Amino acid sequence: PSGSEPPSSPQVVEEGGDEEDEELSGGEDAELRTSAGRGSVLTRRGITLRVLLKDGLVEPGDGVLSIHYLGKNFVGDLLTDGKIRWVETGQIFNSPSAWATHCKRLVNPAKKSGCGWASVRYRGEKLVQYKTSWLRKYQPTADMSLASEGEEDEMGEDEEEEGKTAVPAEEKNRKSKTELHGGAMLDHIHTSVSSRIREDPHTLVELSAFSAINRFQPFNVAVSSNVLLLMDFHCHLTTSEVVGYLGGRWDTTTQLLTVLRAFPCRTRLADREAAPVVEEEICQNLFMRGLSLVGWYHSHPRGPALPSLQDIDSQMDHQLRLQGSSNGFQPCLGIICGPYYHGNQGVASTITPFWVVPPPEQRPNDYGIPVAVEVTYVQDNFLTTDVLNEMMLLVEFYRAAPDLVNFSQMWSPDTSILDKIKVLTLTWWWCVSVCVVLVQVDQTQQCCWSF
Numbered sequence: 001p002s003g004s005e006p007p008s009s010p011q012v013v014e015e016g017g018d019e020e021d022e023e024l025s026g027g028e029d030a031e032l033r034t035s036a037g038r039g040s041v042l043t044r045r046g047i048t049l050r051v052l053l054k055d056g057l058v059e060p061g062d063g064v065l066s067i068h069y070l071g072k073n074f075v076g077d078l079l080t081d082g083k084i085r086w087v088e089t090g091q092i093f094n095s096p097s098a099w100a101t102h103c104k105r106l107v108n109p110a111k112k113s114g115c116g117w118a119s120v121r122y123r124g125e126k127l128v129q130y131k132t133s134w135l136r137k138y139q140p141t142a143d144m145s146l147a148s149e150g151e152e153d154e155m156g157e158d159e160e161e162e163g164k165t166a167v168p169a170e171e172k173n174r175k176s177k178t179e180l181h182g183g184a185m186l187d188h189i190h191t192s193v194s195s196r197i198r199e200d201p202h203t204l205v206e207l208s209a210f211s212a213i214n215r216f217q218p219f220n221v222a223v224s225s226n227v228l229l230l231m232d233f234h235c236h237l238t239t240s241e242v243v244g245y246l247g248g249r250w251d252t253t254t255q256l257l258t259v260l261r262a263f264p265c266r267t268r269l270a271d272r273e274a275a276p277v278v279e280e281e282i283c284q285n286l287f288m289r290g291l292s293l294v295g296w297y298h299s300h301p302r303g304p305a306l307p308s309l310q311d312i313d314s315q316m317d318h319q320l321r322l323q324g325s326s327n328g329f330q331p332c333l334g335i336i337c338g339p340y341y342h343g344n345q346g347v348a349s350t351i352t353p354f355w356v357v358p359p360p361e362q363r364p365n366d367y368g369i370p371v372a373v374e375v376t377y378v379q380d381n382f383l384t385t386d387v388l389n390e391m392m393l394l395v396e397f398y399r400a401a402p403d404l405v406n407f408s409q410m411w412s413p414d415t416s417i418l419d420k421i422k423v424l425t426l427t428w429w430w431c432v433s434v435c436v437v438l439v440q441v442d443q444t445q446q447c448c449w450s451f
Contacts, residue, residue, distance in 0.1 A: 047131050049096070050082035055138065057130050058122050063087060066121045067103050070358050071320045074103045078122070096120040096127055107320065108358045109218040109329045115361075201310040204303070207354055207372040219331045221353065221375045223259040226387050228377065230262040232349050232424050233391055235299035235337040236417075240403045241269060243298045245282055247291035250330045257294055257331050264390065266397045293322065295333030305338030305350040307370045315356045316368050331355065333373065339424075340411075347411060347420045 052058045058078065065076035065084060076099060077085040084093040086103075093099035096116030104111040104119075117128040210217045227246065234242055244264040250257050263282040267274040286293060296318060298311075307315065315334040322332040338350040353373040359366035398404050407418040415423075 047134055048082060049078070049084075049127075052130055052134060053078075053080070053082055055134060057134055057137075064123050065099075066124075067100055067119055068121075069104050069119065069361075070107050070364060071317075072103075072107050072323060074099075076120075084120075106323060106329050199309055201313075202308050204306040204308055205312065205370055206306060207352070207370050210371050213357065213369060213371070215357065215371075217371075217374060218255070218329070220254070220256045221259065221331075221333060221373055222256065222378050223353075223375050224261075224378050225380045226384060227259050227262045228351065229383075229424075230264065230387050230390055231297050231335065232337055232339065232351070233421070234262075234264040234394055235301070235339045235349065236421050236424065237394060237398045237405060238401060238403045239301050239340075239405060241299050241301060243269065243296065245293060246295035246297060246333060246335070247286045247289065248294040249292060250294060257333060259294055259333065261289065261291060262297065262390075264394055266393065292330075294331075295335065297335040297337060299337045299339060300341070301338075302340045303338060304341055304343060305336040305352040307334070307336060307352075307354055309367060311336070312356055312367050312370050315354070315370070316358065319356060319358075347415055347423050349424060 049058070053060065058064075060078045060080045062077045063075050064078050067074040067076075075087045076093075077087060079085055079092075084096065084099045085091070086093065086099065091102075093102065096119070098116070100116040100119040101111065117131060118126060120127050122130060231244060234244060242264065244262055246259050247261040247263060248257060248259040263285060265275075265278050265282070267278045283293075300306075311334070315332070318334065319332045322330055332355075334354050334356075336352040336354065338344060338352070341350065344350045353375045354370050355373050356368035356370050359368050405417060407416065407421070409417050411417045411420045
């Protein structure tokens with residue numbers, strides 16, 4: 001029923017109150033209302049959900065509270081004692097600040113506070129407006145600037161992810177992937193929607209370090225050598241951009257993301273009909289192996305392994321989607337592989353793991369900041385048969401492709417592309433015997449090696 005009390009042993013969360021937005025405890029609230037009455041001015045911290053409930057400005061109910069933050073929606077019940085129960089998990093929060101901060105940290109772990117009264121909505125209207133209504137009704141002669149102290153800062157900081165600015169059609173289509181052909185490199189991108197129209201989505205962006213933006217990397221990452229081998233091999237086969245997914249596990253206790261398997265997408269980026277079938281097959285493979293989706297990779301065949309503006313948007317979308325309905329932060333790792341960029345050192349590919357720090361709340365349509373992720377590479381003890389089989393399937397898929405790499409061509413004056421691919425195998429393995437069939441561009445000569 002509407003306004004029902006929480007379960008007998010709920011998990012009460014008290015974290016996350018802003019200094020300006022922390023509500024008074026029940027005892028302080030009662031003492032303040034009894035001694036002062038409506039004839040005395042309450043500061044804005046004295047006006048709590050309990051006050052609004054007692055005076056009839058809001059009513060308890062199921063699903064009457066909501067938060068919309070960077071593309072994610074959260075729904076809460078308002079209980080009769082002024083506490084908030086998050087519908088998804090049943091957790092109980094003592095104040096709007098605690099709930100807003102908790103939810104926002106699931107999307108952006110670097111978030112310090114929640115601006116609860118400006119972020120939480122009651123039946124579609126921001127709670128801060130109900131607080132103002134209470135003041136106007138019960139203390140019309142009060143100094144509104146004093147009583148509303150700090151709310152303007154909240155509103156400014158949280159004039160956010162409402163999507164008041166219409167996104168043009170060009171923006172809606174920005175997720176379609178095309179081959180990157182280079183472009184100017186920028187240090188940081190914080191661009192409004194109107195500026196986005198003028199930006200080339202293939203513009204490359206230099207990665208920042210977490211320390212450069214006064215942040216700590218919110219998670220640790222370990223990637224197995226089997227993942228790197230299969231991913232790098234996939235990216236070497238074609239002159240077109242390729243995409244794949246990463247499977248692994250996320251340990252909330254150690255905050256460690258372990259990437260254990262790469263799942264190449266054996267489909268063309270423009271093939272909308274085949275894509276759902278391929279993705280469903282990958283989902284089944286993840287399930288069968290007891291793995292979770294933890295990230296994605298793609299190639300910049302002849303360009304630097306740096307994210308483009310389009311990649312930044314795609315990564316931000318993946319980060320938000322990967323949150324799913326789980327009660328907790330889970331990172332999503334993006335990796336860019338640059339196999340044939342002559343600016344690379346030596347013959348090895350450049351591998352760039354990255355993550356995107358969400359844009360400021362007051363500018364939700366800006367680009368996020370791409371940051372380099374520190375990764376530990378773990379040497380596998382053996383090459384699994386499924387990885388070798390996947391390599392063979394990739395060769396078969398690209399066998400007759402017009403953009404198949406001509407492995408007999410020279411990569412450098414003394415190194416063929418075939419020799420370059422051999423090097424990549426040794427890059428991710430100390431000593432391994434691999435036999436891979438590669439079909440030449442003329443589709444007649446098969447080349448097999450073992451080392």
